[in-house]
Amino acid sequence: MSAVVIHDPTLRDGQHAVRHQLGVAALRGYAQAADAAGVPVVEVGHGNGLGASSLQAGRAAVSDDVMLSTVREALSTSRMGVFMLPGWGTSDELRKAVAHGTDVVRVGVHCTETSLAERHLEFLREQETEAHCVLLMSHMATPEELAEHAASAVGYGAQAVGIMDSAGHFLPGDVGERIGAMAAAVDVPVIFHGHNNLGMAVANSVAAAEAGARIIDGCARGFGAGAGNTQLEVLVPVLERTGFTTGIDLYALLDAAEFAERELMPAPPVTGSLSIVSGLAGVFSGFKHQVLDHSARAGVDPRDVFFELGRRQAIAGQEDLIRDVVAELSEKAGA
Amino acid sequence: MSAVVIHDPTLRDGQHAVRHQLGVAALRGYAQAADAAGVPVVEVGHGNGLGASSLQAGRAAVSDDVMLSTVREALSTSRMGVFMLPGWGTSDELRKAVAHGTDVVRVGVHCTETSLAERHLEFLREQETEAHCVLLMSHMATPEELAEHAASAVGYGAQAVGIMDSAGHFLPGDVGERIGAMAAAVDVPVIFHGHNNLGMAVANSVAAAEAGARIIDGCARGFGAGAGNTQLEVLVPVLERTGFTTGIDLYALLDAAEFAERELMPAPPVTGSLSIVSGLAGVFSGFKHQVLDHSARAGVDPRDVFFELGRRQAIAGQEDLIRDVVAELSEKAGA
Incomplete structure (x- = not known):
């Protein structure tokens, strides 16, 4: 029975589905519900991460400061995570996130551009804040390339490294191959973040766990743009049935998802x-x-x-x- | 490149999601759209099949006669299918379906009760109408039991035999094992019909094809009760990418699914x-x-x-x- 750490970006990736308009009550209510279920990491922010609220990316309903202080206050045992894309976010935003008591920061870069994360990962290590690096659009790189970039990210200080299936293009075999190559190349936990464009988000996540991923992302009801992300409250019991432990309480997680469906989204994602x-x-x-x-x-x-x-x-x-x-x-x- | 025959029960299994209230315009419109896409079999009927319209199972908006004549008229190259559960449906209904020019009749029985289909399968063979037998709640039987029942059904005259994941309980490995055992036991095409309760409907269907299934069911937008069925317009391109041929035109299929979302359902299925x-x-x-x-x-x-x-x-x-x-x-x- 291997343990998998569930990372929940409902309050960050889900923002894409509502033009970044989640308000304080929604943020607080969902964070409390996820915390009660024992979800290990609750990620919050503008859909594009720290500092991204703008006319071009869409103005968020509330500022990064308010998002972070609201979720920080709502969490008792869950850790708080944030996401940043270098360019949208800068070191100033990272400093702010650290000051708000953020536990985990993920720096996202295109799958062949790990070096863009170098400075930020080093800064986070100096701050003693847990630093992850995630490679976007990862179907555009081979397993070997991803393994190399994973090793580079670890060299810059990443304490976990992984891939996002940003286009929702993968089938389970593709994921297994890539995660396997990365897990063999680094000594830190490997992350998988799925999207459901081809109806494969849960199956891909299970394939990732079976190939060695130890941090897996899921959003309540799959909350996210378009076809959405991996549906968290489906992923967790399926992982448990497949032989992994998550430490999450199923009934409380189902309750959190019902809260999310009712209070966060006009309707759950549809694959159009x-x-x-x-x-x-x-x-x-x-x-x-x-x-x-x-x-x-x-x-x-x-x-x-x-x-x-x-x-x-x-x-x-x-x-x-x-x-x-x-x-x-x-x-x-x-x- | 193996060929897979897609069987589309949107206008039958989807009825469960709308209390069997699909009207003539919806039936005709979707049947025409599926026909234009080259979907091989379009199934129609009350959710519980022929003869099931009743106070207990829910009264359908239109009679079996109207459903069958409407869809028959709408199809130019697609074949028309119906479903029947012995008990709800009787030989009288089968006779009626044959008279309406039905091409494929599926008789459904609980996975360990194949003998209940015997008389109906024999009757259909006498009528020279293609007869299938599908085993419901198939997670409750072992691969060996399913293989035995599949062989019995073929003995009664079934020209295809398969399983429905009625509870949506399977993971891909479960499906592969069962389909593999059945495909080894019979010389007729093996059928798989999935449900999406655990987010696995598409992955399970691909596992079925890989294990030898040659008839696979899918519904537009997954139209069906609760979590719904396998999403047809996702299934088809994923099967094609996995190395199977379906003969279906992708763009026309996407158009059919958009028609279905707009005209058949209040909203696509949600996994609650x-x-x-x-x-x-x-x-x-x-x-x-x-x-x-x-x-x-x-x-x-x-x-x-x-x-x-x-x-x-x-x-x-x-x-x-x-x-x-x-x-x-x-x-x-x-x-």
Whole structure:
């Protein structure tokens, strides 16, 4: 019976589904409910992490300061986590998070850009705050590349390192291979964070645990943009049935999820056409609104745009490619 | 590249989610959309199958006759399927279905009661209508028992035989073992029909295909009671990516699913607490309303009732056990 540490980003990744509008009562209520269930880490923040509240990424309903102090106060035994993407977040935000008593900070970078996390990971170690590094869009790198980047992150000071299936592209075999390679390359816990675009979030998470992942993410009702994340209250009993221990109380966890469904979200995530297509294409689903927008104006099928972006290996931050692809598809159709 | 035949019970199993209230326009519209996508079999009927419209099982909005003639007329290349549970349906209903030009009839029986299907399977063979036999609540039988019952069904004339994960209890390994044993025991195609209580419907269906299943069920958006069925428009591309061919057009299938979400259901299925608990306990989720009802009156936790029903191996039709279990739990709590 191996132990798996559940990391719960409901109050951070879920924000994407509600344009970062979770208020104080929702944050406090869910944090208390997760704490009562014995969830080890409760992550909070703007969907894009510390310092990301802005016109471009969407203004959050409450400031980082208020989010952190609210959740800090609500937790008795659960640890508090935050997420940061270098660029959106800076050392100033990290300092603030540490001052608020954050227990775990995750620094996220594109899967081949670990060096961007170096300075932040080193800073966190100096502050004696637990530092994780997570590799985004991890289907775009081979198991060997991910193992190398994991080792680099550990060299910078990461005390856990892992992958996010940001596009929801993986099937269980893909996950097992990657987690296995990373677990063999580092001595720290390996993290897996799934998305449900292909209906595989729970199965992928179990495959991750079986391949050696020891920190696994899940959100209440899968709360998250598009198809959502791994459904936490399903993941936990399935892991337990598969032979892992989580230390979480099932009934209290089910209650927390009911609170989340009632108080956090208009409705639980649905796997719609563009979630499926972006998952198949391996494209970040956050491109959705811009793809829909440009496609409609040019009269091209947004599904074709996603598949073409996938062929070109577009990554988050390369939204400019959308207009190029739409223009080319539109020309081809007219030709 | 093995071929898998997709069987689509959206217009039958989905009825459970809307108290069997699908009307003519919805039936026609979805059947046309599935037909346009090249879905091989479109199943229609009351949720409990032919002849089940009644006060006890719920009255359907339209009669079997209207359902069958509507879908028959809407299909150009897809074949029409129906479902029947001996007891709800009789030979009279089978005769009617044959007269309406039904191409495939599925006779469903509890996983250890194949002999109940004998007469109906024989009758269908006499009528030269394709006859399938599906074993319900199949987690309650061992792979060896299922293989034996599959062989019996083929002896009675079944031209395909398979299992339904009626309680949504299986994990992929469970499915692979059972389908593998059945595929080794019979020369006809083996069927798998999943439910999503543990988030595993797609993963279980892929495991089934890999173990030799050649007919797999999926519903648009997973339309079905509680946690719903396997999401068809996710299943198809995932099967194709895994190396199986379905012959279905992905874009047209996505369009059919959007029609279904808009016109057939108030909202896509959500995996709530009692879906999870009934899946873990291995109890038919159709017990839900009675469990909630009796539990509320006696002041016991409905989740405890589901787990205790699971321990007692309650099967569909044994709803009387619910009151016994509730009374005993209530006494224990009071003692």
